[in-house]
Amino acid sequence: MFVDVGARGEFVDGVPRVVSVNGREVGVIGWGAEVFALRNVCPHQYAPVCQGHAMPLLVADADGEMATDETTLVVVCPWHGWEFDARTGRVICGDAAYRVKTYSTRVQDGRVLVDVGGPAAAGATPSAAVARRRRP
Numbered sequence: 001m002f003v004d005v006g007a008r009g010e011f012v013d014g015v016p017r018v019v020s021v022n023g024r025e026v027g028v029i030g031w032g033a034e035v036f037a038l039r040n041v042c043p044h045q046y047a048p049v050c051q052g053h054a055m056p057l058l059v060a061d062a063d064g065e066m067a068t069d070e071t072t073l074v075v076v077c078p079w080h081g082w083e084f085d086a087r088t089g090r091v092i093c094g095d096a097a098y099r100v101k102t103y104s105t106r107v108q109d110g111r112v113l114v115d116v117g118g119p120a121a122a123g124a125t126p127s128a129a130v131a132r133r134r135r136p
Contacts, residue, residue: 002106002113011035011112016050016075021116026103028112029054029086031073036086037114038075039101043091047079049100054086075100 005019011030018027018040025040027050042049057072073086083092089100104115 001117002104002115005037005112005114008035008107008110008112014054014073016052016054018048018050021114024116025050026114026116027075028105028114029073029075030112031086034073034087035105035107035112036073037103037105037116038084038086038089039103041100042077042079042082042084043098043100044077044080044082047077049075049077049082049084052076052078057085057092 003021005021005026005028008030011017011028013030013032016027016029018025020026025048027038027040029036038050040048040050052075054073054075056068056070057074058066059069060066074083074092075086076083082094082098084090084100085092087102089102090096091098106113
């Protein structure tokens with residue numbers, strides 16, 4: 001079931017915002033016309049991945065010239081710098097077995113809705129637990 005997590009305007013493009021949905025910490029990130037939602041757990045060592053930053057994917061051509069792929073948003077874990085595709089949850093480099101859980105989203109009447117499965121909740125709340133976590 002889709003749960004209303006807030007107005008689209010509350011989600012600044014490229015800035016992860018963590019909310020609690022049905023007892024799960026979910027990072028919601030706007031990116032142009034899209035909105036992504038990821039479980040706030042890095043599969044590497046269980047860090048709060050959405051406390052990291054988001055950026056466009058860095059790419060290089062055959063000559064080594066660097067550029068950004070503005071169509072692909074990457075979430076960077078704050079603990080060890082692991083990078084994940086916000087759309088698919090797949091790790092950018094490294095062991096392909098590592099993947100962040102992603103959730104379907106939609107924007108309806110200016111509201112962001114996230115499908116975390118299970119029964120619908122009354123809504124989402126900002127996650128206070130995220131602010132209390134510290135890097136080991």
